[in-house]
Amino acid sequence: MAVVHRSHGTQRFKHRKTFAARKEESALVRSKYPQKIPVIVERFPGEVHLSSLERTKYLVPQDVSMGHFTTTIRNRLALTPNQTFYLLVKNRSLTNMSATIGELDEEFRDSDGFLYFSYASQEMFGAS
Template identity: 55%
Template sequence: AMPPFERTPVHSRAFKQRKSFATRKQEAAGIRTKFPNKIPVIIERYEKEQFLPPLDKTKFLVPHELTMTQFVTIIRNRMALLPSQAFYLLINNSGLASMSLTMAQVYKEHQDEDGFVYMTYASQEIAGLLDEVQSWFSPGSVLADVNKVRFPYNT
Protein backbone atom coordinates (compact mmCIF):
# COMPACT_ATOMS: atom_id res chain seq x y z
CA ALA A 1 0.00 0.00 0.00
CA MET A 2 1.16 3.50 -0.75
CA PRO A 3 1.86 5.76 2.24
CA PRO A 4 -0.66 8.60 2.64
CA PHE A 5 1.96 11.21 1.75
CA GLU A 6 5.55 11.37 0.62
CA ARG A 7 7.94 11.51 3.53
CA THR A 8 10.12 13.90 1.57
CA PRO A 9 8.05 16.19 -0.63
CA VAL A 10 9.48 17.59 -3.80
CA HIS A 11 11.91 20.43 -3.45
CA SER A 12 12.98 23.16 -5.86
CA ARG A 13 15.30 20.99 -7.94
CA ALA A 14 12.55 18.42 -8.35
CA PHE A 15 10.11 21.16 -9.38
CA LYS A 16 12.56 22.23 -12.03
CA GLN A 17 12.99 18.62 -13.10
CA ARG A 18 9.24 18.08 -13.39
CA LYS A 19 8.74 20.99 -15.78
CA SER A 20 11.00 22.11 -18.59
CA PHE A 21 12.52 25.58 -18.53
CA ALA A 22 10.29 26.66 -21.42
CA THR A 23 7.16 25.45 -19.62
CA ARG A 24 8.12 27.19 -16.38
CA LYS A 25 9.02 30.41 -18.17
CA GLN A 26 5.72 30.38 -20.04
CA GLU A 27 3.80 29.71 -16.83
CA ALA A 28 5.55 32.50 -14.91
CA ALA A 29 4.99 34.94 -17.78
CA GLY A 30 1.31 34.01 -17.86
CA ILE A 31 0.99 34.59 -14.12
CA ARG A 32 2.73 37.96 -14.37
CA THR A 33 0.37 38.98 -17.18
CA LYS A 34 -2.77 37.81 -15.42
CA PHE A 35 -1.73 39.03 -11.96
CA PRO A 36 0.63 41.98 -12.57
CA ASN A 37 0.61 42.94 -8.88
CA LYS A 38 1.62 39.49 -7.66
CA ILE A 39 4.97 37.72 -7.41
CA PRO A 40 5.08 33.99 -8.32
CA VAL A 41 6.94 32.13 -5.55
CA ILE A 42 7.82 28.44 -5.29
CA ILE A 43 8.25 27.30 -1.68
CA GLU A 44 9.44 23.81 -0.92
CA ARG A 45 10.69 21.94 2.11
CA TYR A 46 14.40 21.31 2.51
CA GLU A 47 14.95 17.75 1.35
CA LYS A 48 16.43 16.59 4.68
CA GLU A 49 13.92 18.46 6.85
CA GLN A 50 12.50 16.26 9.63
CA PHE A 51 10.53 18.58 11.90
CA LEU A 52 8.57 21.07 9.83
CA PRO A 53 5.48 19.72 8.04
CA PRO A 54 5.14 19.77 4.26
CA LEU A 55 3.13 22.70 2.94
CA ASP A 56 -0.13 21.84 1.20
CA LYS A 57 0.86 24.09 -1.70
CA THR A 58 4.09 24.76 -3.55
CA LYS A 59 3.17 27.84 -5.59
CA PHE A 60 2.14 31.13 -4.05
CA LEU A 61 1.11 34.44 -5.58
CA VAL A 62 2.29 37.17 -3.25
CA PRO A 63 1.53 40.92 -3.36
CA HIS A 64 4.45 43.20 -4.26
CA GLU A 65 4.14 45.23 -1.06
CA LEU A 66 4.12 42.29 1.37
CA THR A 67 7.30 42.20 3.47
CA MET A 68 9.34 39.07 4.12
CA THR A 69 8.30 39.34 7.78
CA GLN A 70 4.63 39.21 6.82
CA PHE A 71 5.24 36.42 4.33
CA VAL A 72 7.10 34.29 6.90
CA THR A 73 4.22 34.87 9.33
CA ILE A 74 1.71 33.69 6.74
CA ILE A 75 3.71 30.54 5.98
CA ARG A 76 4.19 29.82 9.71
CA ASN A 77 0.46 30.23 10.29
CA ARG A 78 -0.32 27.99 7.34
CA MET A 79 1.81 25.29 8.99
CA ALA A 80 0.28 26.03 12.40
CA LEU A 81 3.74 26.33 13.96
CA LEU A 82 4.18 27.17 17.61
CA PRO A 83 5.95 30.46 18.37
CA SER A 84 8.88 28.45 19.76
CA GLN A 85 9.42 26.45 16.57
CA ALA A 86 12.40 27.58 14.53
CA PHE A 87 11.78 28.38 10.88
CA TYR A 88 14.26 29.47 8.23
CA LEU A 89 13.30 30.58 4.75
CA LEU A 90 16.16 30.51 2.25
CA ILE A 91 16.06 32.11 -1.17
CA ASN A 92 17.59 30.13 -4.03
CA ASN A 93 18.92 27.68 -1.43
CA SER A 94 21.69 30.18 -0.80
CA GLY A 95 20.76 32.64 1.90
CA LEU A 96 18.28 34.69 3.83
CA ALA A 97 16.68 37.87 2.64
CA SER A 98 16.39 40.84 4.94
CA MET A 99 13.04 40.58 6.71
CA SER A 100 12.27 44.20 5.87
CA LEU A 101 12.45 43.63 2.11
CA THR A 102 9.22 43.72 0.15
CA MET A 103 8.40 40.85 -2.17
CA ALA A 104 8.92 43.23 -5.11
CA GLN A 105 12.50 43.80 -3.94
CA VAL A 106 13.03 40.07 -3.39
CA TYR A 107 11.72 39.40 -6.90
CA LYS A 108 13.97 42.01 -8.46
CA GLU A 109 17.07 40.60 -6.74
CA HIS A 110 16.38 36.88 -6.68
CA GLN A 111 14.05 35.86 -9.50
CA ASP A 112 15.14 32.78 -11.39
CA GLU A 113 15.71 32.87 -15.15
CA ASP A 114 12.31 31.19 -15.49
CA GLY A 115 10.53 34.07 -13.73
CA PHE A 116 9.75 32.35 -10.42
CA VAL A 117 11.34 33.05 -7.05
CA TYR A 118 12.48 29.83 -5.35
CA MET A 119 12.46 29.48 -1.57
CA THR A 120 13.32 26.57 0.68
CA TYR A 121 12.26 26.25 4.32
CA ALA A 122 13.92 24.35 7.13
CA SER A 123 13.93 24.15 10.92
CA GLN A 124 17.69 24.23 11.29
CA GLU A 125 20.84 25.70 9.85
CA ILE A 126 21.62 24.29 6.44
CA ALA A 127 25.21 23.45 5.55
CA GLY A 128 26.58 26.24 7.72
CA LEU A 129 24.90 28.92 5.64
CA LEU A 130 23.04 30.33 8.60
CA ASP A 131 25.73 30.12 11.26
CA GLU A 132 25.32 33.64 12.54
CA VAL A 133 21.66 34.12 11.85
CA GLN A 134 19.02 33.65 14.50
CA SER A 135 16.03 31.62 13.47
CA TRP A 136 12.80 33.52 13.01
CA PHE A 137 10.11 33.23 15.57
CA SER A 138 6.55 34.25 14.98
CA PRO A 139 6.57 38.06 15.16
CA GLY A 140 3.64 38.84 17.43
CA SER A 141 3.56 42.47 16.34
CA VAL A 142 2.91 41.60 12.71
CA LEU A 143 -0.69 40.83 11.86
CA ALA A 144 -0.37 39.77 8.27
CA ASP A 145 -3.57 39.77 6.27
CA VAL A 146 -3.66 36.16 5.12
CA ASN A 147 -6.30 37.07 2.55
CA LYS A 148 -3.73 39.18 0.73
CA VAL A 149 -1.99 36.05 -0.51
CA ARG A 150 -3.61 33.96 -3.20
CA PHE A 151 -3.25 30.20 -3.11
CA PRO A 152 -4.69 29.27 -6.51
CA TYR A 153 -2.61 26.22 -7.30
CA ASN A 154 -2.41 22.59 -6.57
CA THR A 155 1.11 21.27 -6.20
Protein backbone atom coordinates in the same frame (compact mmCIF):
# COMPACT_ATOMS: atom_id res chain seq x y z
CA MET B 1 6.15 15.97 15.09
CA ALA B 2 5.38 13.53 12.30
CA VAL B 3 6.82 14.22 8.89
CA VAL B 4 4.15 14.56 6.22
CA HIS B 5 5.18 13.46 2.75
CA ARG B 6 3.68 14.96 -0.37
CA SER B 7 2.03 12.78 -2.96
CA HIS B 8 4.74 13.58 -5.54
CA GLY B 9 7.50 12.71 -3.11
CA THR B 10 10.59 14.83 -2.78
CA GLN B 11 10.71 15.86 -6.42
CA ARG B 12 11.35 19.60 -6.67
CA PHE B 13 9.21 21.94 -8.76
CA LYS B 14 12.06 22.45 -11.23
CA HIS B 15 12.21 18.69 -11.80
CA ARG B 16 8.46 18.23 -12.22
CA LYS B 17 8.18 20.74 -15.10
CA THR B 18 10.46 21.61 -17.97
CA PHE B 19 12.17 24.98 -18.09
CA ALA B 20 9.99 26.02 -21.05
CA ALA B 21 6.78 25.08 -19.19
CA ARG B 22 7.88 26.97 -16.08
CA LYS B 23 8.87 30.04 -18.09
CA GLU B 24 5.56 30.02 -19.97
CA GLU B 25 3.58 29.62 -16.74
CA SER B 26 5.38 32.46 -14.95
CA ALA B 27 5.03 34.76 -17.98
CA LEU B 28 1.29 34.06 -18.14
CA VAL B 29 0.85 34.75 -14.42
CA ARG B 30 2.93 37.92 -14.56
CA SER B 31 0.94 39.26 -17.54
CA LYS B 32 -2.41 38.40 -15.96
CA TYR B 33 -1.46 39.73 -12.48
CA PRO B 34 1.21 42.44 -12.98
CA GLN B 35 1.18 43.52 -9.31
CA LYS B 36 1.85 39.99 -8.03
CA ILE B 37 4.90 37.75 -7.95
CA PRO B 38 4.77 34.00 -8.70
CA VAL B 39 6.58 32.32 -5.81
CA ILE B 40 7.61 28.70 -5.23
CA VAL B 41 8.06 27.59 -1.59
CA GLU B 42 9.52 24.13 -0.95
CA ARG B 43 11.04 22.27 1.94
CA PHE B 44 14.84 22.45 2.07
CA PRO B 45 16.42 19.24 0.71
CA GLY B 46 17.14 16.92 3.62
CA GLU B 47 14.81 18.71 6.04
CA VAL B 48 13.20 16.16 8.36
CA HIS B 49 11.67 18.18 11.21
CA LEU B 50 9.22 20.36 9.33
CA SER B 51 6.23 19.04 7.43
CA SER B 52 5.59 19.77 3.77
CA LEU B 53 3.25 22.53 2.73
CA GLU B 54 0.06 21.48 0.96
CA ARG B 55 1.02 23.55 -2.07
CA THR B 56 4.22 25.01 -3.44
CA LYS B 57 3.00 27.81 -5.71
CA TYR B 58 1.89 31.17 -4.32
CA LEU B 59 0.87 34.43 -5.93
CA VAL B 60 2.16 37.17 -3.62
CA PRO B 61 1.52 40.93 -3.93
CA GLN B 62 4.82 42.65 -4.68
CA ASP B 63 4.48 45.08 -1.75
CA VAL B 64 4.22 42.35 0.93
CA SER B 65 7.16 42.41 3.33
CA MET B 66 9.31 39.35 3.87
CA GLY B 67 8.28 39.43 7.55
CA HIS B 68 4.60 39.16 6.61
CA PHE B 69 5.28 36.43 4.06
CA THR B 70 7.32 34.48 6.62
CA THR B 71 4.41 34.72 9.09
CA THR B 72 2.04 33.41 6.42
CA ILE B 73 4.25 30.39 5.70
CA ARG B 74 4.75 29.80 9.43
CA ASN B 75 0.95 29.69 9.89
CA ARG B 76 0.55 27.30 6.95
CA LEU B 77 3.14 24.99 8.54
CA ALA B 78 1.14 25.17 11.81
CA LEU B 79 4.27 25.67 13.90
CA THR B 80 4.09 26.10 17.65
CA PRO B 81 5.54 29.29 19.17
CA ASN B 82 8.70 27.45 20.29
CA GLN B 83 9.44 26.00 16.82
CA THR B 84 11.91 27.86 14.65
CA PHE B 85 12.18 27.84 10.89
CA TYR B 86 14.15 29.77 8.31
CA LEU B 87 12.96 30.91 4.92
CA LEU B 88 15.81 30.97 2.41
CA VAL B 89 15.74 32.61 -0.99
CA LYS B 90 17.14 30.46 -3.80
CA ASN B 91 18.11 27.76 -1.27
CA ARG B 92 20.99 29.79 0.13
CA SER B 93 20.31 33.27 1.51
CA LEU B 94 18.48 34.63 4.52
CA THR B 95 16.81 37.91 3.69
CA ASN B 96 16.02 41.19 5.38
CA MET B 97 12.55 40.90 6.92
CA SER B 98 11.65 44.43 5.87
CA ALA B 99 12.42 43.79 2.19
CA THR B 100 9.39 43.43 -0.04
CA ILE B 101 8.69 40.42 -2.21
CA GLY B 102 9.00 42.76 -5.22
CA GLU B 103 12.52 43.80 -4.17
CA LEU B 104 13.54 40.17 -3.64
CA ASP B 105 12.02 39.26 -7.01
CA GLU B 106 14.18 41.87 -8.76
CA GLU B 107 17.31 40.58 -7.05
CA PHE B 108 16.73 36.81 -6.90
CA ARG B 109 14.20 35.91 -9.64
CA ASP B 110 15.13 32.69 -11.38
CA SER B 111 15.61 32.65 -15.16
CA ASP B 112 12.28 30.78 -15.45
CA GLY B 113 10.45 33.78 -13.94
CA PHE B 114 9.62 32.33 -10.52
CA LEU B 115 10.99 33.46 -7.17
CA TYR B 116 12.14 30.39 -5.21
CA PHE B 117 12.13 30.00 -1.42
CA SER B 118 12.93 26.98 0.71
CA TYR B 119 12.23 26.54 4.39
CA ALA B 120 14.20 24.61 6.97
CA SER B 121 14.57 24.14 10.69
CA GLN B 122 17.74 25.31 12.41
CA GLU B 123 19.47 21.94 11.88
CA MET B 124 20.17 22.87 8.25
CA PHE B 125 23.06 25.11 9.34
CA GLY B 126 26.32 23.23 9.10
CA ALA B 127 24.70 20.37 7.16
CA SER B 128 26.61 18.95 4.26
